[in-house]
Amino acid sequence: MTLPPGPRTPKLVQTAQLLRDPVPFMEKARRRYGETFTARVARIGHIVFITDPPSIKALYSADRDNIVAPGRNAILEPLLGPQSLLLVNDSEHLSRRKLMLPAFHGERMRGYEQVMEGAAEREVGRWPVGESFPLHPSMQAITLDVIMRAVFGVTEERRDDLRERLLLILGATQSPLALALTVDWAQRLGIFRRVREAIAESDEILAAEIQERRADPDLADREDILSMLVAARDENGEGMSDGELRDQLMTLLMAGHETTATGLAWTFDLLFRTPAAMERLLAEIENDDHEYLDAVVEESLRLRPVVMFAGRQLRKPMELGGYELEEGTVVGASMYLAHTREDVFPTPYAFRPERFLDESPDTYSWVPFGGGTRRCIGAAFAQFEMRVVLRTILRMVELRPATDEPEEMMRRNVTLSPRRGTPAVVERRRERVPVAA
Numbered sequence: 216m217t218l219p220p221g222p223r224t225p226k227l228v229q230t231a232q233l234l235r236d237p238v239p240f241m242e243k244a245r246r247r248y249g250e251t252f253t254a255r256v257a258r259i260g261h262i263v264f265i266t267d268p269p270s271i272k273a274l275y276s277a278d279r280d281n282i283v284a285p286g287r288n289a290i291l292e293p294l295l296g297p298q299s300l301l302l303v304n305d306s307e308h309l310s311r312r313k314l315m316l317p318a319f320h321g322e323r324m325r326g327y328e329q330v331m332e333g334a335a336e337r338e339v340g341r342w343p344v345g346e347s348f349p350l351h352p353s354m355q356a357i358t359l360d361v362i363m364r365a366v367f368g369v370t371e372e373r374r375d376d377l378r379e380r381l382l383l384i385l386g387a388t389q390s391p392l393a394l395a396l397t398v399d400w401a402q403r404l405g406i407f408r409r410v411r412e413a414i415a416e417s418d419e420i421l422a423a424e425i426q427e428r429r430a431d432p433d434l435a436d437r438e439d440i441l442s443m444l445v446a447a448r449d450e451n452g453e454g455m456s457d458g459e460l461r462d463q464l465m466t467l468l469m470a471g472h473e474t475t476a477t478g479l480a481w482t483f484d485l486l487f488r489t490p491a492a493m494e495r496l497l498a499e500i501e502n503d504d505h506e507y508l509d510a511v512v513e514e515s516l517r518l519r520p521v522v523m524f525a526g527r528q529l530r531k532p533m534e535l536g537g538y539e540l541e542e543g544t545v546v547g548a549s550m551y552l553a554h555t556r557e558d559v560f561p562t563p564y565a566f567r568p569e570r571f572l573d574e575s576p577d578t579y580s581w582v583p584f585g586g587g588t589r590r591c592i593g594a595a596f597a598q599f600e601m602r603v604v605l606r607t608i609l610r611m612v613e614l615r616p617a618t619d620e621p622e623e624m625m626r627r628n629v630t631l632s633p634r635r636g637t638p639a640v641v642e643r644r645r646e647r648v649p650v651a652a
């Protein structure tokens with residue numbers, strides 16, 4: 216099969232580079248081989264990277280014919296379960312997604328504003344003044360709290376127990392040892408046994424929540440996403456089983472927690488390095504406007520797109536980036552390369568929220584949430600949460616970076632994460648400004 220050109224180094228070297236330092240690897244390949252290139256990757260074989268808007272549009276528009284790239288299931292299935300929206304394909308994916316979509320409708324997100332503000336306020340209340348601390352773990356604490364309350368709607372008496380288990384599970388999935396969770400014999404080792412136990416215990420807590428929702432006569436009045444999923448019915452009047460509800464909750468946790476926290480940490484780093492943008496944002500927040508805040512979030516997700524690429528395997532031959540690709544080819548739309556095209560985003564490496572003030576981002580040039588029928592279901596949730604958390608924090612404290620060095624991007628799972636965790640210092644706490652309704 217004829218594939219676009221790409222680095223000729225051995226497969227294992229390319230795999231290691233993609234895993235360790237994906238951004239320099241991809242930038243170099245683009246410089247050398249152009250906007251469409253092939254990387255050779257262990258387990259998968261080849262990934263053809265596309266980076267131009269027409270090819271990205273063509274790929275996402277053909278989503279009914281594509282399936283998720285191989286490799287996702289092996290790592291994620293033991294934790295997410297077989298019915299996870301992230302893992303199922305074809306008509307099963309379509310029907311699950313239809314059931315879940317209404318709960319994530321953009322308009323509904325306003326209902327979570329107080330939960331998001333509260334989570335940020337509690338976390339900021341714990342920050343030291345005048346000492347360096349990493350922002351990234353704090354953002355993780357906020358996004359986990361938000362998921363437990365807004366998505367799981369977990370009852371107060373179960374919250375601490377669940378948090379403890381989820382932290383253990385999330386910690387394990389972020390270590391390079393996570394792969395061992397998929398290997399049977401490794402389960403006998405103490406550390407993995409504990410993770411397995413934590414999964415079983417969190418499943419029990421979620422099962423108790425699900426039972427309570429099923430028995431609740433006032434289910435329709437509840438605002439959390441679990442309640443909506445319990446109430447959802449397909450065209451045959453069928454709802455989700457307990458097992459599927461559990462799988463979708465774990466999926467929302469795994470897909471929504473680390474990603475949003477990382478997006479927030481990057482936004483702070485970019486604002487730290489661009490004082491004029493920080494000043495303009497602070498002035499706007501004081502006046503209760505949100506145009507610049509929205510643009511800051513969009514620009515941050517452009518320059519630091521969090522997820523490296525969203526892969527598909529072609530089920531039919533397709534022309535992409537000027538190449539005839541055969542059925543079976545794995546294609547990855549590279550968010551980072553798409554977002555740093557000079558022809559689409561002039562001065563692409565500058566953090567300039569102004570570029571999105573008068574113009575909304577284009578669907579196939581700005582793709583932090585992927586696209587097509589698999590576009591991130593939590594995109595509106597994540598963007599709204601980023602805005603509310605940023606606004607709440609900046610209203611409460613004056614922050615400065617703890618070092619002069621901008622953060623470097625490193626891979627953590629599927630995310631591009633700030634290498635040092637975005638160290639910051641609280642200069643002073645601000646007078647409490649009443650939060651707008």
Ligand code: HEM
Nearest residue numbers: 301470471474475478521522525584585586589591593597
């Ligand atoms: C800044 C934060 C986030 C980023 C950058 C992000 C990015 C992505 C990307 C790139 C995909 C794959 C899209 C594709 O294959 O075309 C995805 C899928 C998904 N995301 Fe997000 N996400 C974020 C937050 C969230 C949140 C908060 C939730 C839920 C509460 C969520 C739930 C999901 C789910 C369930 C999928 C699978 C959708 C499907 O296969 O149909 N994400 N996300």
